[in-house]
Amino acid sequence: MTGMKITTKKLALCAVLTALALGLSTLENLFPISLVVPLPGVKLGLANIVTVFALYELGAPSALVILVARCLLGSLFAGNASALIFSLLGGFTAMLVMIALKQLPVLSIYGVSIGGAAAHNIGQMGAAIITLGNTMVLGYLPFLLAVSLFTGALTGFVSGLLFRAMKNINLSH
Template structure:
């Protein structure tokens, strides 16, 4: 691995880690489990387009493990992992298909993150009624996915030279 790549990984993981922390400080006015800003997802989207699909995967998993052990109850990590993995998978597929721009891919990522979490939650307590949260979570995924996608576009535009040089 090139030194620059290692540095980039470190930088992005630290950034995602801090975003997760900041996010845990922001109170969410909706009493629906899983409604989040998804700030850390901004880093994953930027990494996916700036570094690559594989790098985004590593970043996402490392972030979830770190955050799970530090800020949250490790037993809730299974929800983050389910959301993170499904979100990464869907974003990777739709990025490859080139149907949508970064905004569309980010929306798909946001919504599939919530769907992944809901599936695990349903299995975890064996309550299919949780599916009633899905419409609320889709609204959340749509709004945060759009914002994250637009932000990621701005970030990548400014970091373009940096990433080009890296490749």
């Protein structure tokens, strides 16, 4: 069980990353790209930068904890319980795909991030079908997938910058 041991430093880092993800989500809501691309649920996914970073830096279990905490707190702060199913389903699908893609050493952070962004949209589409009880929303999926190529690449780029900047910082000690 040594692998599961949570140090105070790791716990603090998880909390800071959760707060950062919440902050990025709030920031993103102030500048909705749906004004430019009028598709329901379309987002830049800035909080995904934190998820990608946590996945590589802390591993899948911690990244998953941060994701769930971000979704629950985000929904609580926004006072929008119906948004919870969208963020959780989207987040879980993205996380599963990124964990799988991360196992392929030939892929860069861009490939993992693009796969995660596309999976996030697929998960949210599933949530929309469950919520609306209507499969007509599937018509938006091709456009959301097209947008995810851009947003995934952006997330990968910013995460890459973050890893480069942190090259000389060791968070594990």
